[in-house]
Amino acid sequence: MAEKGHKAGLFDLRLIIAVLFGIYGVVLTIVGLGFTTDADLAKADGLNINLWSGLGMLVVAAFFGVWTFTKPLVVPDEVPEAEG
Incomplete structure (x- = not known):
């Protein structure tokens, strides 16, 4: 079953x-x-x-950027109602 929804896109943290x-x-x-x-x-x-701190931060930025585009966050179109 495919997940229905859309990608978070620019709103992904x-x-x-x-x-x-x-x-x-x-x-x-x-600097x-x-x-x-x-x-x-x-x-x-x-x-x-x-x-060295700047280069380390660039590596972390690249990691987060790759992670964002390889595993996009899917936001459901409808929120299921809680039972109980």
Whole structure:
């Protein structure tokens, strides 16, 4: 039996999370690549935290985006009435 309903589309929370992680990831990656000073690196024991955090957020955003499109959320057209 096929499920009747429609896809959540832009209202799927996973897509909203993916977009937010993607935006923050791009910003942190740009800051990590272009605006990190030697003083910033010294505070973090030589690790470019902005760059690695940004790349990690982009990976999470890609995961949520792929998950949203491979397993779309189906919203039923009618809500069944509760018995009892």
